[in-house]
Amino acid sequence: MQNDFYKTKNIKEDFKFDKVLGEGSFAVVHKCIRKENNEEVAVKVIDKANLEHDDQLALETECEIMANIDHPNIVKCTCVYDEKSKFYMVMELMTGGELFDRIVEKEFYSEKEACDVIKPIVDAINYCHKMGIAHRDLKPENLLYTSPDPDATIKISDFGLAKVISDELMTTACGTPSYIAPEILEGKGYTFAVDYWSIGVILYVLLCGFPPFYEDTNEKLFAMIKKGQFEFPSPQWDPISNQAKDLIKNLLKVDPKQRYNAEQILNHAWIKDGGASRKHLPDSLEALRQFNARRRLRRAQFSVLATTRLKHLIMNK
Missing domain, CATH: 1.10.510.10 (Transferase(Phosphotransferase) domain 1)
Known part of the structure; x- marks a missing residue:
């Protein structure tokens, strides 16, 4: 996976967390602001404690896939942050609804x-x-x-x-x-x-x-x-x-x-x-x-x- 895609530092150095956009069984999605340029993004936060081995593998697969996908009709994942207890996926913010x-x-x-x-x-x-x-x-x-x-x-x-x-x-x-x-x-x-x-x-x-x-x-x-x-x-x-x-x-x-x-x-x-x-x-x-x-x-x-x-x-x- 590309180095600029996969990061191990603290995500809060780069992003300011805003409101919760949605919650699932494994993840919470926040609206976040990139400090560098005030860009609004969606960040999927996954608590590692809730993941079983199969879930961990599925998450790795998802990241591998998202790192390589670039299509105008697919939500873009720009990078991931891998911290000790949590995993963060920085995604394009979709504000138009389902x-x-x-x-x-x-x-x-x-x-x-x-x-x-x-x-x-x-x-x-x-x-x-x-x-x-x-x-x-x-x-x-x-x-x-x-x-x-x-x-x-x-x-x-x-x-x-x-x-x-x-x-x-x-x-x-x-x-x-x-x-x-x-x-x-x-x-x-x-x-x-x-x-x-x-x-x-x-x-x-x-x-x-x-x-x-x-x-x-x-x-x-x-x-x-x-x-x-x-x-x-x-x-x-x-x-x-x-x-x-x-x-x-x-x-x-x-x-x-x-x-x-x-x-x-x-x-x-x-x-x-x-x-x-x-x-x-x-x-x-x-x-x-x-x-x-x-x-x-x-x-x-x-x-x-x-x-x-x-x-x-x-x-x-």
Whole structure:
């Protein structure tokens, strides 16, 4: 890892800590000010005492990945500070909010808006895959905007479950239940294609305001996902174009070999040839508002399952 990226001195020599932006099970994110130039950044603070060995390894992997990633649609990590009891990741400050929070504030919403969201995400994921990195936890919460401006850039965040792979298949059961690809649940090994499945789920929700796979228990949900059982129910999907449905069908293929990759997605008529309709979708927007309100309410329940717990659910299906 580059020397200028990895630092062992006290972070408070360089940064002034401001308000807490968010808290997770392992980390707290603070807004901080760089003393040198008053630049505002986000600093993820990880308490080492809470980390098990696997978590420590995952953190090292995340740092290795973030040190090498440079893409306009991926949140930038500029450096890390490794102190005795805590670990700090200095990140680009994203002030524009999460994807769905942003959409539900709109007065007008169309397929074109959904297309404009998906395109840069696919481009960023394609970049990661070419570098040998699988994200493995793509979901709306990990898609953030740089600022509140209407033309702000969307970026992928949180590479905490990302993995660098070469030729071997990944086998770790990880991810967030509604967005998990079927091959992860089968436990047979999987490839980069898992990220395109997650993009398919996100696109489905973007267009109608509810997920393609939904059940009361994870056991039933996983059974649905493994069969790839989903529909485009009427009347919610009636105003959505056949081209959009075709792209989703090709992303939510149970067989990862048949699933669309980045090139196929970006060359699909709905994305490439302006196939995405500009017609207002008031019902989809209202459904998205309701979905987002429920999502925020049940956030704790939908947090990333610990690897061991997810393994347990899969093994005892």
